[in-house]
Amino acid sequence: MKLLLTSGGVTNPSIHSALVRLLGKPVSEARALCVPTAQWGHPMCGPASVQGLVAADPASDWRHLTGLGWASLGVLELTALPSIGAERWVPWVREADVLLVDGGDATYLCHWMRESGLAELLPSLPDTVWVGVSAGSMVMTPRIGSYFVEWPSAPDDRALGVVDFSIFPHLNLFPTNTPADAERWAADLGVPAYAIDEQTAITVVDGSVEVVSEGQWTKFG
Numbered sequence: 001m002k003l004l005l006t007s008g009g010v011t012n013p014s015i016h017s018a019l020v021r022l023l024g025k026p027v028s029e030a031r032a033l034c035v036p037t038a039q040w041g042h043p044m045c046g047p048a049s050v051q052g053l054v055a056a057d058p059a060s061d062w063r064h065l066t067g068l069g070w071a072s073l074g075v076l077e078l079t080a081l082p083s084i085g086a087e088r089w090v091p092w093v094r095e096a097d098v099l100l101v102d103g104g105d106a107t108y109l110c111h112w113m114r115e116s117g118l119a120e121l122l123p124s125l126p127d128t129v130w131v132g133v134s135a136g137s138m139v140m141t142p143r144i145g146s147y148f149v150e151w152p153s154a155p156d157d158r159a160l161g162v163v164d165f166s167i168f169p170h171l172n173l174f175p176t177n178t179p180a181d182a183e184r185w186a187a188d189l190g191v192p193a194y195a196i197d198e199q200t201a202i203t204v205v206d207g208s209v210e211v212v213s214e215g216q217w218t219k220f221g
Contacts, residue, residue, distance in 0.1 A: 001122050002129045002205050003162070005137035007169035008198030009064030012214045015201045016068075022129045022203065023097060030097040032070040037078040038101070038135040041108020041151040053102050065100050065133055078109075081116035093121060096128065103134030103169075106144045107154035113139065119160055134169045137202075141166045145185045163204055168195040171216060179218065186220035193220045 002022045010016050016027075023030050036053050039045035054075055056066035066073055074092070076099070081089050093099070101109070113119040122130075130140070138144045142161040145168075149157050166189050168182040182195035194202060199215025211217055 001125050001162075002127070002203070003140060004129060004131045004201055004203055005140060005163075005167060006131065006133055006201040007137070007167075007171070007173075007196045008061060009133050010068055010131070010201075011064045012199050014212050014214050015199075018201060018203050018210075018212045019129070019131065022205070024127075025097070027068050027070060029071050031072045031095065032066070032098045032100050033074045033076040033092065033096045034066050034100040034102065035076050035078060035109075035136070036102050036104075037112050038104030038106065038109035038139070040079070041105030042103075042135070043150060045104050062102075065102065065131065070098075078112040078116040078118060081118070086117055090117075090121060093118070093128075094125070098129040098131055101130060101132045101136030101139070103136055105149070105151040105154070106135035106138040106159055107149055107157065108151040109135055109139045110159045111151075111154075113160065122162070137169065138167050142191050143189050145189055147181075147185050163209070164191060165209070166191055166193040167202070168193065171195045171197040171200075171218075173198060182218065183220065189221075191221065194218070195220070 036050045039050050052060050053062050058067050139159045140162040141159050144157050146157050170177045186193040196217045197215040200213035200217045203210045
C-alpha cells in the first residue's frame, strides 16, 4: 500500500502532485472509497460531520479529501463490515484506487480496522493509495500518545505500526497544538515522530519516507 499521510488533506499543489504520482493517474480517473469510522470515536464529531465528509461538501474542509473530483466516490463504514461478510466488502476495497480515511479518534479507528479485517487485508493491496487525514494518518503509526486518545474504551495509545514513526497533526491550528506541545508529546513516545501542519504530508512507498510541505513541520528523534 502507498501512503499519503496528512493533517488536513490535499490542501495545496505540492500534496496534490504527490497524490497523482502515487495514483499513477489523474484524480478524475481514480475510484475512491471514504472511511468515516474514526469520527464516531471522537466527542467533537457526529452525524453532521460524517454527513459533510460523505457529501464532499465543497464549502467545507472536506473539499480537500472527498471533494477533489474523484471518478467515483463510495463509503466504507468499518463498523458494518463484520456483519456482512468479507465476500461482499473485500471486492469493493480491491476495486478502489484509493481509500480516503478521515480523522476522529485513531484508537477507535484502529480497533475497527482490526475487527473488520481491513488491517489484515492491507498488505495484499500494494497499488492502493491510503490518504489519511489526522487520525486517518495516525492510525498507521506505532503510537499516537495519550495526548490524542479520546475514545474512553481505548486500552492504550497503540495503533497499527505500519510505519515506524508517530504523527502530531494540526500543528499551530489549535492553541493546544503548538510546537512546544508537540515537543512534549514526542518526548514520551520512544519512536521517531513528525509534527505537521495543514499544508504538510508524508508519503511512504516501499519503506521510503518523504515529507511534502508548503507549510511547517518538525521531525523529532
